[in-house]
Amino acid sequence: MWDQFDIQIREICSIEYLFTSSISFSPIRWSLVSPYRKLIDHMYTWMLLHILESRTWTCKNNGRTQTVQHLVSADAPTTRSEKAKRNKSTFTPSYAANCLFPKACAQISPNFKKVSGGPGSGKGTQCPKIVEHFGFTHLCAGDLLQAEIESESENGLALSIFNFYHITMIQNFKKEGKIVPSEITVKLLQQAMQQSDSKRFIIDGFPRNEENRAAFENIVKIKPEFVLFFDCPEEELTKRILNRNQGRVDDNIETIGKRLKVYFESTLPVINYYNSKGKVQKIDAQRSVDEVFEDVKSVFAKFKPVAGVGSTK
Numbered sequence: 001m002w003d004q005f006d007i008q009i010r011e012i013c014s015i016e017y018l019f020t021s022s023i024s025f026s027p028i029r030w031s032l033v034s035p036y037r038k039l040i041d042h043m044y045t046w047m048l049l050h051i052l053e054s055r056t057w058t059c060k061n062n063g064r065t066q067t068v069q070h071l072v073s074a075d076a077p078t079t080r081s082e083k084a085k086r087n088k089s090t091f092t093p094s095y096a097a098n099c100l101f102p103k104a105c106a107q108i109s110p111n112f113k114k115v116s117g118g119p120g121s122g123k124g125t126q127c128p129k130i131v132e133h134f135g136f137t138h139l140c141a142g143d144l145l146q147a148e149i150e151s152e153s154e155n156g157l158a159l160s161i162f163n164f165y166h167i168t169m170i171q172n173f174k175k176e177g178k179i180v181p182s183e184i185t186v187k188l189l190q191q192a193m194q195q196s197d198s199k200r201f202i203i204d205g206f207p208r209n210e211e212n213r214a215a216f217e218n219i220v221k222i223k224p225e226f227v228l229f230f231d232c233p234e235e236e237l238t239k240r241i242l243n244r245n246q247g248r249v250d251d252n253i254e255t256i257g258k259r260l261k262v263y264f265e266s267t268l269p270v271i272n273y274y275n276s277k278g279k280v281q282k283i284d285a286q287r288s289v290d291e292v293f294e295d296v297k298s299v300f301a302k303f304k305p306v307a308g309v310g311s312t313k
């Protein structure tokens with residue numbers, strides 16, 4: 001069953017063996033590198049992860065062969081305590097290899113929708129209402145990225161070079177209103193879906209561009225049943241964001257301009273794509289919160305309320 005998988009593991013283990021033997025079997029060399037051992041560990045882990053993540057893995061799930069990308073990340077530690085442990089000492093190369101379990105093959109066949117609209121159009125305001133009334137699990141891509149920044153930052157001094165690079169990159173993309181690389185966002189969404197017991201998801205603020213859409217469909221292998229599009233004019237979006245007052249680094253006039261540009265140039269074409277597939281449910285979002293929700297309700301009317309599922313907001 002795991003033939004190809006075993007070969008890949010052996011390949012990785014042999015890289016590990018070569019590396020450790022080159023520094024541990026020579027006392028002179030070891031004394032030279034030992035002060036930098038932690039740094040070397042991190043560089044080595046980063047190198048291994050890079051190799052692991054750049055590969056496509058094959059495994060069997062319920063008798064079906066599947067090709068899976070990002071196997072490590074899909075099964076990498078995700079809770080705060082697991083991450084803390086990983087950052088302190090256990091995130092060694094062999095730990096990375098131990099992460100290679102076939103969980104990434106687990107099938108998710110959720111009943112799911114996407115919510116799209118410009119920054120400030122009211123997605124984050126309406127989604128919790130949808131959760132409350134219709135029982136979907138709300139996954140907000142922007143919140144998942146922010147949570148990633150915060151959970152990594154909590155590890156303070158134990159922050160590895162790899163994680164430092166990772167969170168700085170996400171932070172910079174956010175500050176600049178740019179779209180974070182798909183593999184990061186898709187990975188976070190995929191993990192959140194796999195960790196959830198729910199099979200009914202509402203994904204908020206994603207995909208932001210065509211590449212996001214293609215990556216999600218290729219990796220997660222599901223398509224939205226419909227896309228809720230909150231249509232709102234630019235001046236209203238700007239006004240709402242400037243009034244939001246939640247301390248976000250990107251809620252300032254300069255970044256808003258950049259976010260709107262990205263929205264018109266990259267996100268609207270994805271909405272047009274879904275529209276061409278007959279999947280877009282457009283809602284006039286320039287009305288009161290309650291009026292907008294009345295329209296949302298009529299779109300979701302065919303779904304019965306389900307208790308006991310949550311929101312990321």
Ligand SMILES: Nc1ncnc2c1ncn2[C@@H]1O[C@H](COP(=O)(O)OP(=O)(O)OP(=O)(O)O)[C@@H](O)[C@H]1O
Binds near residue numbers: 120244
């Ligand atoms: N229908 C509405 N009328 C007036 N203000 C609204 C309405 N809906 C939301 N708002 C307000 O506009 C601001 C932006 O709303 P919200 O955070 O829900 O937007 P969003 O689409 O999730 O934005 P982003 O994509 O930037 O996260 C908030 O301060 C919210 O209270």
Ligand SMILES: O=c1ccn([C@@H]2O[C@H](COP(=O)(O)O)[C@@H](O)[C@H]2O)c(=O)[nH]1
Binds near residue numbers: 173175181207
């Ligand atoms: O799929 C996504 C979602 C978000 N981002 C980045 O985060 C900020 C804020 O997102 P909001 O949905 O407005 O909270 C956005 O400007 C992007 O920089 C992303 O890259 N991809």
